[in-house]
Amino acid sequence: xxxxxxxxxxxxxxxxxxxxxxxxxxxxxxxxxxxxxxxxxxxxxxxxxxxxxxxxxxxxxxxxxxxxxxxxxxxxxxxxxxxxxxxxxxxxxxxxxxxxxxxxxxxxxxxxxxxxxxxxxxxxxxxxxxxxxxxxx
Amino acid sequence: xxxxxxxxxxxxxxxxxxxxxxxxxxxxxxxxxxxxxxxxxxxxxxxxxxxxxxxxxxxxxxxxxxxxxxxxxxxxxxxxxxxxxxxxxxxxxxxxxxxxxxxxxxxxxxxxxxxxxxxxxxxxxxxxxxxxxxxxxxxxxxxxxxxxxxxxxxxxxxxxxxxxxxxxxxx
Numbered sequence: 001x002x003x004x005x006x007x008x009x010x011x012x013x014x015x016x017x018x019x020x021x022x023x024x025x026x027x028x029x030x031x032x033x034x035x036x037x038x039x040x041x042x043x044x045x046x047x048x049x050x051x052x053x054x055x056x057x058x059x060x061x062x063x064x065x066x067x068x069x070x071x072x073x074x075x076x077x078x079x080x081x082x083x084x085x086x087x088x089x090x091x092x093x094x095x096x097x098x099x100x101x102x103x104x105x106x107x108x109x110x111x112x113x114x115x116x117x118x119x120x121x122x123x124x125x126x127x128x129x130x131x132x133x134x135x136x137x
Numbered sequence: 138x139x140x141x142x143x144x145x146x147x148x149x150x151x152x153x154x155x156x157x158x159x160x161x162x163x164x165x166x167x168x169x170x171x172x173x174x175x176x177x178x179x180x181x182x183x184x185x186x187x188x189x190x191x192x193x194x195x196x197x198x199x200x201x202x203x204x205x206x207x208x209x210x211x212x213x214x215x216x217x218x219x220x221x222x223x224x225x226x227x228x229x230x231x232x233x234x235x236x237x238x239x240x241x242x243x244x245x246x247x248x249x250x251x252x253x254x255x256x257x258x259x260x261x262x263x264x265x266x267x268x269x270x271x272x273x274x275x276x277x278x279x280x281x282x283x284x285x286x287x288x289x290x291x292x293x294x295x296x297x298x299x300x301x302x303x304x305x306x307x308x
Contacts, residue, residue: 013214016257016266021267022263055221056214056218056221057217057218057219057222058217059253060250060253060254061254061257061258089221089225089228090225090228092224092228096250
């Protein structure tokens with residue numbers, strides 16, 4: 001069964017890229033919500049729908065960090081198979097994610113260019129060498 | 138030129154009657170077609186005016202946002218809220234440009250995204266976030282921001298020109 005979550009439930013005012021710059025950052029959203037929700041969707045062979053609507057607007061860096069980290073940790077193939085980002089209000093944001101963010105972060109994954117973390121996070125899921133592992137930093 | 142035909146039974150001339158009827162029918166058709174075309178042209182004109190007005194509103198909203206940044210009158214959160222409002226409002230009109238005028242708006246979409254990215258990545262924007270204080274741009278930042286706003290406005294102005302000259306694709 002597919003799952004739908006909304007960033008609005010995380011914050012009405014999504015912040016900036018990193019935790020050291022703002023509350024409710026893209027980094028925070030990824031580590032506190034998105035990583036686990038996506039991992040569960042993959043395990044269940046289902047699709048995770050993420051709605052971008054009903055917030056007070058996004059800095060592009062929030063979305064880049066949150067969804068980019070997902071591609072970095074799981075790879076573009078799993079993300080394209082198990083994630084659908086939806087926005088009736090700003091469909092262009094979805095296009096930017098699909099056409100630019102995913103591709104750039106997949107290149108980072110291949111180059112092993114590790115994303116910056118600005119605070120310690122609980123261990124999170126990654127897909128490495130065809131296996132799911134929990135990583136920590 | 139028609140030949141005059143005499144009907145021996147009724148004693149009337151037939152062809153002149155038919156010619157007069159033909160003229161009346163043709164005249165009626167001409168008036169009907171002219172009025173339909175005129176109405177269609179007026180509708181198209183009104184539709185173009187509507188699209189141009191909406192594009193001008195977007196330019197006005199962008200100018201207003203730029204002025205708020207220039208006069209240190211807007212917080213990062215409020216900037217995000219206003220730029221989202223512009224984005225939501227312009228979505229429909231961009232769709233009309235594409236579907237009804239056959240115009241590509243990809244360049245404007247890119248410019249608009251660049252504008253958002255440019256402002257939200259600025260040091261002043263980020264340093265004002267936690268306190269929700271008004272964004273105080275440096276002179277250098279402001280000139281970058283002005284360029285980004287102007288690129289958007291140039292695209293919108295070009296769209297207005299194209300709408301003015303363009304025929305509708307969908308009629």
